Amino acid sequence: MLLTGADILVQTLIEQGCDVVFGYPGGQILNVYDALYKNSDKITHVLTAHEQGAAHAADGYARATGKVGVVISTSGPGATNLVTGIATAFLDSVPLVAITGNVPTTQIGSDSFQEIDITGITLPITKHNYFVTDVNELADTVREAFCLASSGRPGPVLIDLPKDVQLAKCQYTSKPHVLATKKCDVDDDLLAQAAECINNSSQPYIYFGGGLVSSQAQDEVLALADKIDAPIGCSMMGLSAISSTHPRFLGMQGMHGHYASSIAMDHADCIISLGCRFNDRVTGNKSKFAPHAKIVHIDIDKAELSKTINAVYGIQADVKSTLQKLLPLVEQKQRPEWQSMIDDFKQKEISYQDKRQGLTPRNAILTLNKYLGENTPVATDVGQHQMWSAQNLCFKHSRRFISSGGLGTMGFGLSAAIGSAIGLKERSVLITGDGSFDMSLHELATAVSYNVPLVVLIMNNGVLGMVRQWQTLFFDKRYSNTVIDRKTNFSALAKAFGGDGERVENINQLDKALQKAFAYDGVYIIDCAIDKDEFVLPMLPPGGSVADMIVKTGR
Amino acid sequence: MKRYTVAVLVNNQYGVLNRVTSMFRRRQFNISALTVSETETSKLSRITVVFEGEESVKQQIINQLYKLPDVYSIKELDDKTSVSCELLLIKMKNEQNSREDIKTAADAFDATIMNYSKDSVVYQLAGDTQKIDDFINLMRDYTILEICRTGIVSLEKGGSTIRKVTNF
Numbered sequence: 162m163l164l165t166g167a168d169i170l171v172q173t174l175i176e177q178g179c180d181v182v183f184g185y186p187g188g189q190i191l192n193v194y195d196a197l198y199k200n201s202d203k204i205t206h207v208l209t210a211h212e213q214g215a216a217h218a219a220d221g222y223a224r225a226t227g228k229v230g231v232v233i234s235t236s237g238p239g240a241t242n243l244v245t246g247i248a249t250a251f252l253d254s255v256p257l258v259a260i261t262g263n264v265p266t267t268q269i270g271s272d273s274f275q276e277i278d279i280t281g282i283t284l285p286i287t288k289h290n291y292f293v294t295d296v297n298e299l300a301d302t303v304r305e306a307f308c309l310a311s312s313g314r315p316g317p318v319l320i321d322l323p324k325d326v327q328l329a330k331c332q333y334t335s336k337p338h339v340l341a342t343k344k345c346d347v348d349d350d351l352l353a354q355a356a357e358c359i360n361n362s363s364q365p366y367i368y369f370g371g372g373l374v375s376s377q378a379q380d381e382v383l384a385l386a387d388k389i390d391a392p393i394g395c396s397m398m399g400l401s402a403i404s405s406t407h408p409r410f411l412g413m414q415g416m417h418g419h420y421a422s423s424i425a426m427d428h429a430d431c432i433i434s435l436g437c438r439f440n441d442r443v444t445g446n447k448s449k450f451a452p453h454a455k456i457v458h459i460d461i462d463k464a465e466l467s468k469t470i471n472a473v474y475g476i477q478a479d480v481k482s483t484l485q486k487l488l489p490l491v492e493q494k495q496r497p498e499w500q501s502m503i504d505d506f507k508q509k510e511i512s513y514q515d516k517r518q519g520l521t522p523r524n525a526i527l528t529l530n531k532y533l534g535e536n537t538p539v540a541t542d543v544g545q546h547q548m549w550s551a552q553n554l555c556f557k558h559s560r561r562f563i564s565s566g567g568l569g570t571m572g573f574g575l576s577a578a579i580g581s582a583i584g585l586k587e588r589s590v591l592i593t594g595d596g597s598f599d600m601s602l603h604e605l606a607t608a609v610s611y612n613v614p615l616v617v618l619i620m621n622n623g624v625l626g627m628v629r630q631w632q633t634l635f636f637d638k639r640y641s642n643t644v645i646d647r648k649t650n651f652s653a654l655a656k657a658f659g660g661d662g663e664r665v666e667n668i669n670q671l672d673k674a675l676q677k678a679f680a681y682d683g684v685y686i687i688d689c690a691i692d693k694d695e696f697v698l699p700m701l702p703p704g705g706s707v708a709d710m711i712v713k714t715g716r
Numbered sequence: 717m718k719r720y721t722v723a724v725l726v727n728n729q730y731g732v733l734n735r736v737t738s739m740f741r742r743r744q745f746n747i748s749a750l751t752v753s754e755t756e757t758s759k760l761s762r763i764t765v766v767f768e769g770e771e772s773v774k775q776q777i778i779n780q781l782y783k784l785p786d787v788y789s790i791k792e793l794d795d796k797t798s799v800s801c802e803l804l805l806i807k808m809k810n811e812q813n814s815r816e817d818i819k820t821a822a823d824a825f826d827a828t829i830m831n832y833s834k835d836s837v838v839y840q841l842a843g844d845t846q847k848i849d850d851f852i853n854l855m856r857d858y859t860i861l862e863i864c865r866t867g868i869v870s871l872e873k874g875g876s877t878i879r880k881v882t883n884f
Contacts, residue, residue, distance in 0.1 A: 280731070281734075284734065284735060284738045285738055285739075285742045288783075288785075289784075289785045289786075292731075309785060462783070463779045463782065464776060464779035464780050464782075464783060466779075467772065467775070468776060
């Protein structure tokens with residue numbers, strides 16, 4: 162059938178299984194919005210308050226559901242407002258398709274009103290991008306974008322669509338949903354050598370990142386851990402893939418990781434690394450990182466193998482299918498000495514734990530845990546509250562920790578919580594700080610408009626806590642611009658936006674407030690008082706190793 | 717530090733060179749020389765890039781290049797298994813006292829005169845990088861007005877090619 166470019170775009174989105182898009186209209190994307198209007202029975206458009214919020218919401222939707230998130234904006238400022246959202250998705254390998262309008266091709270290059278070179282701007286933060294000049298290529302471009310976004314190591318793809326291409330007509334024929342391609346041809350010899358390395362090790366440690374989540378290899382990892390009697394740790398991006406209470410799971414390692422997990426990794430003689438990339442927050446000082454370990458690294462992205470840490474066996478492949486091949490090659494073995502060391506590490510971790518009563522950050526998160534359903538997505542912003550959440554939240558279901566890891570985007574959380582709630586049709590939780598929340602609180606309007614059930618826990622300490630922590634430790638307490646101490650009344654703010662909320666100052670109040678919040682039909686904000694001098698511990702100082710780990714403050 | 721030459725076949729579309737060089741720029745890989753041209757098929761362009769670095773840097777560059785959807789194939793080319801050359805244009809000041817010396821050197825290098833005027837002589841010289849460097853160093857004793865060199869182009873020796881010819 163003969164359709165306009167705008168109609169073809171929307172038809173192809175529907176054809177590719179997309180039923181929700183996030184976005185914001187504007188002059189150069191009007192025709193696409195007209196097509197969305199006509200197809201509103203098949204595709205829901207969620208209007209955010211700001212394009213950045215739309216990008217983060219699409220990202221949160223994708224992280225929670227595993228589907229490709231779609232965000233639409235107009236040209237110029239609409240497009241540039243997506244940039245932080247696209248970069249956030251890029252650093253955390255989230256499948257996202259961003260669609261931007263642009264001025265007609267005849268005006269491109271003349272600096273017309275709201276013209277911007279968004280393909281140029283997003284070149285280093287997308288897997289690929291397209292500037293569509295011919296309506297005949299539009300449908301296949303959208304299909305290719307979906308395929309690219311979800312194939313291999315997932316990531317964002319942008320399509321820039323000039324106005325005249327939205328208006329031009331051509332024949333459209335529906336095609337089936339494109340499937341992500343996965344690279345599975347593992348080098349059998351290399352895998353056999355890796356298995357031998359594992360078999361010869363006495364202190365193996367399994368370490369995974371976000372790649373395990375996208376590969377859905379939880380069962381295989383647990384089977385491997387049982388067979389070789391190894392503990393399991395993860396990066397922040399891996400959190401929620403494995404139940405927090407699993408006896409083999411030591412939690413997150415790294416700069417603010419769990420003590421036992423970081424120490425076990427340091428003592429390991431073989432690290433089986435799955436879908437991860439050895440970021441500096443993970444390794445600390447690279448020359449002192451896991452000094453005794455031979456590293457087996459399995460990742461879908463070859464460029465991650467030996468990029469920062471040399472792997473003895475670097476295997477480019479899908480984690481799940483490779484583990485299935487690896488499992489028969491490894492010997493069933495008990496490693497009691499290693500397990501008793503792990504038990505000691507765990508005991509030590511417990512001795513270091515913050516056991517204070519009252520409204521401490523840890524107690525706040527532990528109280529929240531009581532209210533989390535198995536399927537509840539928990540989003541965070543970035544800073545101390547994010548690390549307290551990563552350390553203390555109890556996860557039971559993969560894809561339920563929605564947090565900006567690689568880019569560390571403050572202001573990510575609220576929109577991501579909205580996106581995940583819409584994607585899962587579940588009440589979502591946002592844990593944020595007063596600093597991060599102020600960066601994107603306008604999206605409360607979105608949550609209220611779409612009646613998203615949302616619990617917002619603001620860990621309000623009146624300071625930019627993480628930066629302040631560094632100033633305490635490394636800048637001799639010169640608190641340059643980190644004491645914000647704003648006078649915002651967050652519960653009144655919640656009411657002003659059409660939700661509800663309250664201030665809590667002790668743990669009993671928090672408990673009652675959470676009870677109310679999880680029963681509330683809409684957005685409920687809990688403004689939770691946290692002391693400004695609370696620390697995130699343990700902490701590996703930047704560039705330090707586990708030997709430099711700070712486990713307790715002098716307070 | 718070693719010098720590497722890598723040939724990259726890419727889709728012949730606008731913006732592709734930008735995608736390749738953008739990857740080099742953002743990861744701070746330094747390009748020593750770069751040439752781009754059309755190939756035996758109109759669908760593909762060939763980029764020859766020369767850079768210096770450790771083996772691990774080279775491997776990272778190749779891995780990152782492979783991630784660009786517009787990259788069709790990549791081949792590392794070394795002196796043993798490939799032939800390479802570049803082209804130099806050099807404009808020398810035309811002076812009475814140096815004219816003969818310059819001509820003698822140019823003849824020895826098989827450099828040819830492209831343009832002769834009252835004020836200058838433009839020589840053309842093709843050859844490997846070392847030969848070009850040597851010639852330029854000789855010319856430094858005289859007055860060099862301008863230099864322009866193309867950067868390396870390189871092909872494998874023998875019947876092997878960077879792509880399966882039957883594909884197109």
